[in-house]
Amino acid sequence: MRLFASLKISARALRRNKMRSLLTMLGVIIGVGAVIASVSLTSGATKEVEDQVSSLGENVVNVFSGNFTRGGMRGGWGSAPTLTLADSAAIAQLPNVVAVTPEVRDREQVLANGQNWNTLVMGESPSYPQIRNWKMARGAMFSDDDVASLAKCAVIGQTVVDQLFPNQDPVGQTIRIRNLPFLVVGVLAPKGFNLFGQDQDDTVVVPYSSHMHRITTRRFVNDILVEASSSDTINDVQDEINELLLERHHTTDPDFTVRNQLELMDMVTKTSRTMSLLIAGVAAVSLVVGGIGIMNIMLVSVTERTREIGIRMAVGARAADILVQFLIEAVTLSAFGGAIGIGGGVAFSMTVSNFYGIPAYTPYLWIIIAFASSALIGIISGFYPAWKASQLDPIEALRYE
Amino acid sequence: MNSKPVIQLRDLYKTYRSGEVEVHAVRGVSLDILKGEFVAIMGSSGSGKSTMMNMIGALDRPTGGQYLLDGVDVATLNRDALAKVRNEKIGFIFQGFNLLSRTTALENVEMPMLYNSRRIPAQERHVQAAKALNLVGLGSRSGHHPNQLSGGQQQRVAIARALVNQPTILLADEPTGNLDSQTSIEIMGVFQTLNDQGITIVMVTHELDVARFTKRMIVLRDGRVVTDEPVQPRSQADVELGKLKAAQEAVQLH
Ligand SMILES: Nc1ncnc2c1ncn2[C@@H]1O[C@H](COP(=O)(O)OP(=O)(O)OP(=O)(O)O)[C@@H](O)[C@H]1O
Numbered sequence: 001m002r003l004f005a006s007l008k009i010s011a012r013a014l015r016r017n018k019m020r021s022l023l024t025m026l027g028v029i030i031g032v033g034a035v036i037a038s039v040s041l042t043s044g045a046t047k048e049v050e051d052q053v054s055s056l057g058e059n060v061v062n063v064f065s066g067n068f069t070r071g072g073m074r075g076g077w078g079s080a081p082t083l084t085l086a087d088s089a090a091i092a093q094l095p096n097v098v099a100v101t102p103e104v105r106d107r108e109q110v111l112a113n114g115q116n117w118n119t120l121v122m123g124e125s126p127s128y129p130q131i132r133n134w135k136m137a138r139g140a141m142f143s144d145d146d147v148a149s150l151a152k153c154a155v156i157g158q159t160v161v162d163q164l165f166p167n168q169d170p171v172g173q174t175i176r177i178r179n180l181p182f183l184v185v186g187v188l189a190p191k192g193f194n195l196f197g198q199d200q201d202d203t204v205v206v207p208y209s210s211h212m213h214r215i216t217t218r219r220f221v222n223d224i225l226v227e228a229s230s231s232d233t234i235n236d237v238q239d240e241i242n243e244l245l246l247e248r249h250h251t252t253d254p255d256f257t258v259r260n261q262l263e264l265m266d267m268v269t270k271t272s273r274t275m276s277l278l279i280a281g282v283a284a285v286s287l288v289v290g291g292i293g294i295m296n297i298m299l300v301s302v303t304e305r306t307r308e309i310g311i312r313m314a315v316g317a318r319a320a321d322i323l324v325q326f327l328i329e330a331v332t333l334s335a336f337g338g339a340i341g342i343g344g345g346v347a348f349s350m351t352v353s354n355f356y357g358i359p360a361y362t363p364y365l366w367i368i369i370a371f372a373s374s375a376l377i378g379i380i381s382g383f384y385p386a387w388k389a390s391q392l393d394p395i396e397a398l399r400y401e
Numbered sequence: 402m403n404s405k406p407v408i409q410l411r412d413l414y415k416t417y418r419s420g421e422v423e424v425h426a427v428r429g430v431s432l433d434i435l436k437g438e439f440v441a442i443m444g445s446s447g448s449g450k451s452t453m454m455n456m457i458g459a460l461d462r463p464t465g466g467q468y469l470l471d472g473v474d475v476a477t478l479n480r481d482a483l484a485k486v487r488n489e490k491i492g493f494i495f496q497g498f499n500l501l502s503r504t505t506a507l508e509n510v511e512m513p514m515l516y517n518s519r520r521i522p523a524q525e526r527h528v529q530a531a532k533a534l535n536l537v538g539l540g541s542r543s544g545h546h547p548n549q550l551s552g553g554q555q556q557r558v559a560i561a562r563a564l565v566n567q568p569t570i571l572l573a574d575e576p577t578g579n580l581d582s583q584t585s586i587e588i589m590g591v592f593q594t595l596n597d598q599g600i601t602i603v604m605v606t607h608e609l610d611v612a613r614f615t616k617r618m619i620v621l622r623d624g625r626v627v628t629d630e631p632v633q634p635r636s637q638a639d640v641e642l643g644k645l646k647a648a649q650e651a652v653q654l655h
């Protein structure tokens with residue numbers, strides 16, 4: 001039997017019962033649509049989180065003050081200062097460490113141009129943009145000399161530029177922090193919001209030495225950012241930092257926490273994997289339901305068309321011809337339903353995405369999986385009815401009323 | 402004439418069993434039909450004509466006896482081989498037409514070509530089907546569905562479908578049952594032409610007039626052959642058509 005001719009026969013049979021075909025497909029349409037929509041929305045969210053995690057910098061190890069795993073933590077991350085500049089310098093000497101910056105943070109009122117803006121003032125080393133994978137939009141990062149000389153210079157984020165220097169080039173201008181003039185030497189490229197919804201561009205970066213001696217007076221740093229040479233060495237670097245700090249702090253009970261990007265990434269992928277599993281379950285159930293609907297309608301169709309089958313056999317159709325014809329009909333139903341479901345799911349997620357401003361993204365793999373499994377469900381659920389049709393006796397089928 | 406038997410029935414039986422009741426539709430038919438023969442099968446209603454035709458047409462299996470088609474015992478053929486026989490060797494015209502009601506006349510006639518072991522391109526299927534419809538005088542109605550056609554027109558679609566795969570044996574169960582006398586004679590003309598080209602034809606009919614166009618007449622009664630004789634004298638379609646037209650004109654003159 002010719003494939004194209006079979007397709008034509010199936011299409012005609014399905015068109016004859018438009019409403020019934022549509023209702024039969026509905027199971028697959030809703031199932032596939034729901035799966036594609038939820039996959040699109042969760043993938044969008046996951047992708048955004050992944051983007052943000054990697055925007056923290058690649059191969060980065062964070063060393064925080066305080067012990068996160070110990071019960072009764074006081075007041076959150078970095079609240080129990082234990083890390084010092086000496087710790088940071090020692091870490092810089094470890095093998096496979098490319099760059100290190102101690103971090104100090106403070107919210108300050110910043111003045112310029114007669115404007116006033118409250119922002120996060122961070123003390124960093126010149127390696128900071130490299131570690132955070134953060135480009136300079138204008139000007140340049142301050143240097144080691146600036147750190148050594150406690151220079152009053154700063155690099156500012158785009159939000160601060162927008163607030164204090166609208167429509168102006170801030171490089172070369174002066175901002176005042178606690179009444180001290182800081183020279184703006186560079187502007188950081190816009191980076192957007194981070195995982196916790198904070199505007200990363202709302203910041204002023206100054207040499208850590210200037211921060212610790214001029215803006216504030218403190219001995220401890222909030223945390224230390226370390227960049228490892230590659231993702232292969234990141235675990236080694238982490239272990240070495242652990243050992244080094246235990247030794248330097250003369251303790252066996254860590255008063256610091258070492259975390260790397262991979263662990264953060266793991267946390268994200270773990271949740272998204274759980275989500276995927278849930279979706280797969282929903283998909284399986286809905287496809288089984290859709291498949292049962294298709295099998296039911298195909299059985300009805302075979303009974304209804306017993307005489308047609310008899311006539312086709314009488315003029316020479318073989319069992320295989322009849323089998324293929326009904327299989328194609330079932331697959332056409334389910335694949336068509338799958339295609340509509342994919343279209344509907346994508347459209348739905350895009351609408352939700354536009355409406356609520358959450359990202360949506362449909363991986364091609366899922367489109368292929370959804371389409372292939374709906375076609376497969378057509379084959380599986382259509383097989384029994386088609387086989388039954390193919391096994392009819394021609395003369396009995398002809399006599400069927 | 403070539404004298405090779407194409408159809409050989411040896412003590413053929415068909416018994417229908419529905420519950421306790423047994424119906425002996427065909428009981429012990431033996432006959433040989435040679436290549437190029439044109440046979441009429443007659444007999445009263447219920448005498449077993451259709452039952453016998455279905456067995457000859459490889460649609461139904463006998464419950465007893467043997468049926469050799471071209472020397473091959475049909476009982477030894479599997480389903481697919483039987484389908485191939487029905488598709489390529491035999492053209493079957495059913496008593497009840499058996500057309501697909503929701504497809505056009507042309508598509509009904511094309512259908513047997515879909516199942517041919519030779520891959521026939523759609524274009525050629527179209528041409529062949531149109532040719533067969535023209536042959537039975539239905540070329541202009543090829544786009545109509547069976548329920549838009551008269552009984553006689555449906556019958557002619559069924560005839561065209563039986564002819565389209567160029568079978569060597571044509572089996573016709575009352576092919577003129579629904580036709581007026583003029584169309585009946587025209588169809589008999591088609592049959593005689595085909596028969597002259599060497600096609601073996603077995604035809605069931607109630608009408609003696611129609612049987613006269615054949616070469617041999619077999620009469621069944623209660624599932625047995627009671628008469629088997631050559632047709633003498635034989636009617637010729639063109640002659641009969643001329644006579645009929647003259648008669649019709651005479652009627653119209655008065
Ligand atoms: N499927 C069947 N089940 C039971 N009995 C049947 C079946 N088909 C036919 N018969 C019986 O077999 C006998 C022969 O039937 P068949 O159809 O061969 O007659 P026929 O000679 O073709 O009659 P007609 O001229 O009316 O077409 C009848 O008595 C009929 O009732």
Ligand SMILES: [Mg+2]
Nearest residue numbers: 450451452496
């Ligand atoms: Mg009959």
